[in-house]
Amino acid sequence: MGSVAFDFSKDVVVITGAASGIGRGTALQFAKAGASLAICDMNLEEAEKTAAQCRELTSGKVIAVKMNVTNDDEVAAARDTIIKEMGTVDILFSNAGVSSKVMGPPLDIIPNSDWELVLQVNTLGMVKVCRAFAPVFREKRSGKIVLTSSIAAYTSTPRSMPYSVSKLATIGFAHAFSIEMGEYNVNVNTICPGFVYTNIYADGTAMKFRAALGGGLLKFNDNESVMNAMAAAGSSLKRAQKVEDMAYAVMFLCSEQAKEITGQVLNVDSGYVNRF
Ligand SMILES: NC(=O)c1ccc[n+]([C@@H]2O[C@H](COP(=O)([O-])OP(=O)(O)OC[C@H]3O[C@@H](n4cnc5c(N)ncnc54)[C@H](O)[C@@H]3O)[C@@H](O)[C@H]2O)c1
DSSP: OOOOOOOOTTOEEEEESTTSHHHHHHHHHHHHTTOEEEEEESOHHHHHHHHHHHHTTOSSOEEEEEOOTTOHHHHHHHHHHHHHHHSOOSEEEEOOOOOOSSOSOOGGGSOHHHHHHHIIIIIIIHHHHHHHHHHHHHHHTOEEEEEEOOGGGTSOOTTOHHHHHHHHHHHHHHHHHHHHHHTTTEEEEEEEEOOBOSGGGGSSHHHHHHHHHOSTTTTOOSHHHHHHHHHHHHSTTOOOBOHHHHHHHHHHHTSGGGTTOOSOEEEESSSOGGGO
């Protein structure tokens, strides 16, 4: 099979949630393609590690920037730092996200704190990041924005309401935002990852999956096996995905070859959503 070689050596790429998982994996692939990068995360220490890995791969400039996406002032300060250090922004990958801290309870006992955390980070955090960077793209009259939603927007497992709501809201936002930014020659698209084993599974997610699966797969007692079993049981290709699969989708959407694609949602899920 053939392969595609991406070249982002002229581009400044901003990634949120880039201290771990999909954000880190995407940063590394952009670095391999020669990009300059702003590695943004609330966890600066881990963001610095991503940045160091990227510097090994690209001759472009790479900076790590502290950005808690829930804090307007911090987002604006991070944007200003990025513009000062990098000169401009060509690509924004708004990807920071969290899962519910409490998995499994029905609606009447999901605490407000869980709704607030998930919506503050996944939905309002993304809005704050897009709002902060939109003027940069409007002024350039070019650029690419990719948002991370989830297959959970369409395939909510029982009792994971806050996360599903937050990710369906991402798609609604992206739709409207793509129309608004289209006037400025800016493409806005969304990826929906399926199952990628990252740190997001560290907090009780396996419990959610066990609840959704019933007794059949309870023999698994670690999160990765439960996740893989979910992916295998529900997807056409019978497998989970890797961070690189998300990176390639993002890079395609940010490439010149995808210049006529905007307002779209790309499920990168080995064929999970289409079986519902
Ligand atoms: N892993 C999957 O299977 C999967 C599936 C669907 C969607 N997603 C989505 O992909 C995105 C990345 O998740 P991941 O799997 O790489 O998880 P991860 O936990 O490995 O990475 C998430 C990153 O976001 C950062 N973050 C969290 N809250 C933040 C905040 N307030 N401000 C700034 N940074 C913050 C974390 O520090 C972390 O570095 C998320 O939006 C997640 O919802 C993941």
